[in-house]
Amino acid sequence: MNNTIYALRKYKETKADINYIDIQLEELESNMLGVSAQPQGERSCPTNAFSSTVENQAERHMKEVDNLNKEREKKEREIRRVDNALSMLREEEKDILTTIYIEKERWWKLEERHHKSQSQLQSLGAKAIKQIDKYFN
Numbered sequence: 001m002n003n004t005i006y007a008l009r010k011y012k013e014t015k016a017d018i019n020y021i022d023i024q025l026e027e028l029e030s031n032m033l034g035v036s037a038q039p040q041g042e043r044s045c046p047t048n049a050f051s052s053t054v055e056n057q058a059e060r061h062m063k064e065v066d067n068l069n070k071e072r073e074k075k076e077r078e079i080r081r082v083d084n085a086l087s088m089l090r091e092e093e094k095d096i097l098t099t100i101y102i103e104k105e106r107w108w109k110l111e112e113r114h115h116k117s118q119s120q121l122q123s124l125g126a127k128a129i130k131q132i133d134k135y136f137n
Contacts, residue, residue: 001130005129007136009101014075017075021072025068081136085135085136093124093125097128
């Protein structure tokens, strides 16, 4: 149950992380275009193998892009997991979980919207958490 609540609470942050990764990838792409235009030449290593600064930078760039893409994919799976779990709920249950855990609003907003007491809403929310908990373990 804690994994479920944690995933719901982190939903907005995870979406922001995905956007940030996209920005980082754009910046890396932009920076890499500038690196390839810089003539650095080649130098010989003690083993007589040639090492190009541009090739080394390109390799580091590719590793960084790969790591960012893996992180982005992981976060996208987290978002899909939450979206999938919420899709299993009735609208009222979904609204309760979204309002309290994702939007981090107060119970009184739900009381006004659903014309139910906080204890009734908390009970519905707890049942909804139990219902979707299997998707987070």
